[in-house]
Amino acid sequence: xxxxxxxxxxxxxxxxxxxxxxVGSGWAIVFARAGRRVRVFDADRSIRDGVISAIGNxxxxxxxxxxxxxxxxxxxxxxxxxxxxxxxxxASYVQESVFERQDIKAEISAAISPLLADHALVGSSxxxxxxxxxxxxxxxxxxxxxxxxxxxxxxxxxxxxVPTPWTSAETVEKTMSLMEAVGQSPVLVRREVExxxxxxxxxxxxxxxxxxxxxxxxxxxxxxKTVSQGLGLRWCFMGPFETIDLNxxxxxxxxxxxxxxxxxxxxxxxxxxxxxxxxxxxxxxxxRRTELALTDLDQRRNWRDRRLMALAAHKADQDQGGASPMMxxxxxxxx
Ligand SMILES: NC(=O)c1ccc[n+]([C@@H]2O[C@H](COP(=O)([O-])OP(=O)(O)OC[C@H]3O[C@@H](n4cnc5c(N)ncnc54)[C@H](O)[C@@H]3O)[C@@H](O)[C@H]2O)c1
Numbered sequence: 001x002x003x004x005x006x007x008x009x010x011x012x013x014x015x016x017x018x019x020x021x022x023v024g025s026g027w028a029i030v031f032a033r034a035g036r037r038v039r040v041f042d043a044d045r046s047i048r049d050g051v052i053s054a055i056g057n058x059x060x061x062x063x064x065x066x067x068x069x070x071x072x073x074x075x076x077x078x079x080x081x082x083x084x085x086x087x088x089x090x091a092s093y094v095q096e097s098v099f100e101r102q103d104i105k106a107e108i109s110a111a112i113s114p115l116l117a118d119h120a121l122v123g124s125s126x127x128x129x130x131x132x133x134x135x136x137x138x139x140x141x142x143x144x145x146x147x148x149x150x151x152x153x154x155x156x157x158x159x160x161x162v163p164t165p166w167t168s169a170e171t172v173e174k175t176m177s178l179m180e181a182v183g184q185s186p187v188l189v190r191r192e193v194e195x196x197x198x199x200x201x202x203x204x205x206x207x208x209x210x211x212x213x214x215x216x217x218x219x220x221x222x223x224x225k226t227v228s229q230g231l232g233l234r235w236c237f238m239g240p241f242e243t244i245d246l247n248x249x250x251x252x253x254x255x256x257x258x259x260x261x262x263x264x265x266x267x268x269x270x271x272x273x274x275x276x277x278x279x280x281x282x283x284x285x286x287x288r289r290t291e292l293a294l295t296d297l298d299q300r301r302n303w304r305d306r307r308l309m310a311l312a313a314h315k316a317d318q319d320q321g322g323a324s325p326m327m328x329x330x331x332x333x334x335x
Contacts, residue, residue, distance in 0.1 A: 008174075009092045009117070009119050009120075010092040010093055010119065010121065010174050010177075010178055011092075011178075011181065012092070013090065013091060013092035013117075014036070014037040014038065014039050014090060014091045014092065015031040015036050015037070015038050015039070015091060015092065015093050015094075015095065016038075016039050016040075016041070016087040016088045016091035016093070016094040016095070017031075017038060017039070017040045017041070017087070017094075017095050017097065018041050018042075018084065018087060018088070018094060018095070018096045018097065018098060018108060018112065019041075019042055019043075019096060019097035019098035019099070019108075019125075020040045020041070020042035020047050020048065020051045020080075020097070021042070021047065021097065022151055022152070023097045023125050023149060023151055023152075023153065024040065024042065024095070024097035024125070025040075025051050025054055025055050025058075026058075026149070026151060026152040026153045026154050027095045027097060027125070027149065027153055028040050028051075028055055028078050029055060029058060029059065029062075029074070029152075029153075029154040030153050030154050030182055030183070030184060031095075031182055032074045032075070032077040032078050033068055033074050033154065033182075033183070034181065034182035034183055035077070036077065036182065037077050037079075038077055038078045038079070039079050039080075039081050039086070039087040039088075039091065040078060040079070040080050040081065040087065041080075041081045041082075041083065041084050041086070041087035041088075043098075048080050048082070051080060052075065052078065052080060055075060055078060056071070056075050058152075058154070059071035059074055059075055061305070061306070061309060062154070062309065064309075065306075065309040065310060065312070065313045066313050067309060067312055067313055067316070084108075084111055084112070084115065085115055088112055088115040088116065088120075089115050089117070090117060091117070091120055092117070092119065092120055092121070093120065093121050093122075093123065093175075093178055094112055094116070094120065094121070094122040094123070095123050095125065095147065096108060096109070096112065096122060096123070096124045096125065097124075097125040100126060100127055100128075100129065102129050102133055102134055105124060105126060105129060105133075105134040106133075106134035106135075109122070109124075109134050109135050109138060109144060110137075110138065113138045113139065113140055116140060116143065120143065121143045121144075121145075121171050121174060121175055121178075122143060122144045122145075123145055123146065123147030123161075123175055124144070124145070124146050124147065124148075125146075125147065125148060125149055126146055126148060127148060127199065128194060128195050128196065128199060130146070130162070130164065130192040130194075131144055131145055131146045131162065131163075131164045131167070131192075132164035132165060132166070132192060135164060135166075136166075141164070141166050141167075142166055142167060142168040142171060143167075143168070143171050144164065144167065144171075145161060145162060145163045145164060145167045145171055145172065145175060146160065146161070146162035146163075146189075146196070147159050147160075147161055147175060147179065147186075148160040148161075148162065148196055148198070149184075150198065152305065152308075153184070155305070155308045155309060155312050156308070157183065157184045157185040158184070158185045158186075158187060158198065159179045159184045159185065159186045159187070160186075160187055160189050160196045160197055160198060161175050161176055161179065161186050161187065161188050161189065162189040162192055162196055163190075163191070163192075164192065165191075165192075172188065176188060201240075205227075207270070207273065208270070209223050210276055210280060210284070211270060213280070213283070213284060214280050214283075219287060220284050220287045220288060221287065221291060236311065236315075237315070244256075244259075
């Protein structure tokens with residue numbers, strides 16, 4: 001993790017979180033965990049009233065997995081504000097996480113813009129709306145971009161940093177550095193593209209999954225198992241390019257020579273993309289509901305988050321070269 005540069009306000013001044021739902025409250029944990037003061041604003045009073053307790057619960061879970069040490073100090077760095085202005089004025093970076101609608105993003109960006117300090121930057125959590133579609137008319141539009149997280153951002157570190165055509169190089173560089181400094185893993189998407197990188201990659205896999213299911217080649221469960229017990233095991237620590245580089249004696253070129261024609265044939269066999277039809281969705285849903293009742297979705301989401309926490313703890317442990325003393329003692333406590 002890079003040390004904050006004392007003279008640069010982006011490394012020291014408070015962070016503002018605008019919109020404190022699932023993703024915004026997750027971002028608050030990311031920044032506060034890294035030692036930053038965080039000010040949170042949400043337009044919904046009931047969200048403002050409940051957010052500290054929700055974050056406190058998440059922090060306690062993280063502590064149980066050895067992923068944070070002092071949950072109460074982290075929580076103490078997070079303050080809830082009653083107005084947008086109170087959150088944004090004097091902040092060095094604003095993470096906007098309001099509803100995924102272009103008009104709402106445009107409205108909140110226009111409201112944030114005049115409140116910004118001269119050096120302050122704004123990253124939108126949008127999952128797919130290019131920031132150029134909601135920042136064009138702002139006087140300080142060179143300081144807006146997309147910082148797209150994965151939910152929950154305190155467990156899944158990748159952040160897609162996507163500049164608009166008018167975002168300055170300095171904004172991009174400082175946002176990337178900030179994300180590194182708070183322990184995230186930023187990737188730069190050099191120019192705007194629908195779905196950015198993550199959802200385009202996910203979309204390619206989903207497209208094939210739906211098609212294989214529709215054509216009756218396998219059940220949804222077996223398609224899922226191919227990922228959870230196969231592809232996914234490598235993917236949690238290396239990407240598709242590194243995977244194929246290691247999967248042929250002579251590296252990526254050797255792999256491409258051996259299997260390039262097969263992949264080309266696969267891509268050509270899917271040249272006519274169709275929307276996911278209602279009947280197809282119904283068939284997958286039928287199978288999923290026999291595996292997991294609708295009423296059990298929340299329980300299973302909690303299970304997923306605990307698995308993610310265990311995985312994050314394992315990865316942190318491995319990154320430190322084996323069992324670190326903190327991880328060992330936490331693990332021993334849990335057993
Ligand atoms: N949920 C995910 O998996 C996920 C992942 C990555 C990115 N995102 C993106 O993050 C953003 C937020 O998604 P979410 O899942 O947290 O939604 P959410 O509905 O849980 O939270 C959105 C919050 O924004 C608040 N809000 C709406 N308008 C506001 C305004 N004008 N000022 C202040 N607060 C306002 C709402 O009250 C709500 O609490 C969206 O752009 C979404 O696409 C979501």
